[in-house]
Amino acid sequence: MDPGRCAGGEVAAAFKKLERKYDARLGVHAVDTGSNQEISYHADERFAYASTHKAFTAAAILDKHSLSGLDEVITYKKKDLLPHSPVTSKHVGEGMTLRALCAATVRYSDNAADNLLLRELGGPKALDAFLEDLGDDVTHANRYEQELNEATPGDKRDTTTPRAFAEDLRAVALGDALDKKERAQLSTWMRESPTGKTLINAGFPKDWTVADKSGAGRYASRNDIAVVRPPGKAPLVVTVMSKRSERDADYDDKLVSEAASVVADELS
Numbered sequence: 001m002d003p004g005r006c007a008g009g010e011v012a013a014a015f016k017k018l019e020r021k022y023d024a025r026l027g028v029h030a031v032d033t034g035s036n037q038e039i040s041y042h043a044d045e046r047f048a049y050a051s052t053h054k055a056f057t058a059a060a061i062l063d064k065h066s067l068s069g070l071d072e073v074i075t076y077k078k079k080d081l082l083p084h085s086p087v088t089s090k091h092v093g094e095g096m097t098l099r100a101l102c103a104a105t106v107r108y109s110d111n112a113a114d115n116l117l118l119r120e121l122g123g124p125k126a127l128d129a130f131l132e133d134l135g136d137d138v139t140h141a142n143r144y145e146q147e148l149n150e151a152t153p154g155d156k157r158d159t160t161t162p163r164a165f166a167e168d169l170r171a172v173a174l175g176d177a178l179d180k181k182e183r184a185q186l187s188t189w190m191r192e193s194p195t196g197k198t199l200i201n202a203g204f205p206k207d208w209t210v211a212d213k214s215g216a217g218r219y220a221s222r223n224d225i226a227v228v229r230p231p232g233k234a235p236l237v238v239t240v241m242s243k244r245s246e247r248d249a250d251y252d253d254k255l256v257s258e259a260a261s262v263v264a265d266e267l268s
Contacts, residue, residue, distance in 0.1 A: 011041070012041060015259060018255060018258055018262075021255075022252050022255040024220060024243065024244050024252075024255055025244070026042060026242050026259055027042040027043060027045050027161070027162040027240070028040065028042070028162055028240050028262075029041075029163040029166040029239050030166070030237065030238040030239070030267060031166060031236065032234065033170065033174060033236065034234025035234075039262075039263055039266055039267065042162070044163055046160070046161055047159060047161070047241035047243055048148075048151030048158055048217050048221045049158060049215060049223065049241075050215030050216055050221050051109045051114075051149075052213050052215035052224070052239075053160075054105045054106055054114050055106055055225065056127060056131060056172065057102075057105060057114055057118060058186060058189065059130070059172040059186055060127055061120065061121065062178055062182040063130065064121065065098060066179070067181050071097050072097065072098050073096065073097050074096060074098060075094070075095035076092065076116055077093075080112055080115070081112045082115070084109065085112035086104075087100070087103075087104035088101070088110050088112040088116070096113070096116075098117070101113045101116055106186070106189035106193060106213060107189055107193045107195075108194075108195065109195050109215075111145040111146060112145075114144075115145050124143055124148075127141040128141040128142075133177075134167075135167070138161055138163075138164040139160040139164050139165070140159055140160075141158065142157040148217075149221070151218045151219045151221045152219075153219065162240070165225050166225070166239040169225050169227065169239070170237045173227045173237075174227065174237070190226075191209065191211035195213075196210075196213065196226070198253040198254075198257060199214055199222075199224035199256040199260070200238055200240060200256065200257070200260040201226070201257075202253075203257040203262075203264055204228055204260060205230075205264065205268070208228055208230050209229040210226050210227075210229075212227075213226075216251060218248070219249060220244035220246070221242070221243050222241075222242050222243075222255065222256055223242065224239070224256050224260075225240075236263070236267055238260060238263055240263075242255050
């Protein structure tokens, strides 16, 4: 029944129009947690998850250590830094707490912070196991930053589906996978992130609160996963993922924001 399951032909047609407009492949899954109404479009197709996984890296750290254990300091060296490590690059030698590393990876998508946290967990395989414990047998977490952004067509490594990541996000941000205080902290980090303001956030009314984690990679991979809270109503969980067929193709944030706008119109 997918694409467009539970969404109606007009919604599917709107997504197809966006694909033609931006010459891209689009995947969307959104659920109104109050009514359980869903919108799905290519929701079970694989996409490279890119940096959206960092929300789950932080969730796994919260699950392992709880808030009370986040003051542990992780030290690292200059060789551990990567391109786009805006926070960790300022604390080489002295190190950072787990709390600060989680904030850096979720709020600013700091690549070195994510790798340090993954190592603390036991590597990408530990993230994969955490997602499996949530009930996700679809996602494959295999590599560290920045190799995970390769997004080679047909390679299942470091991929997920819009539906799988939506269900994972619902579990950690709204469900009982984390304790209440840990859920609140994860949501705060996501809500304070400036990296996705042109993505799902831009497609919803300004008085709706969006807590998101964005991602980008090769083959014009451009993704965003979010919990969206309309005033006085139950939250929505929204994932939008996109890609193109050329390795070095550019992505366009407007594809994601306009897809989110379709969701907003349908579920508001």
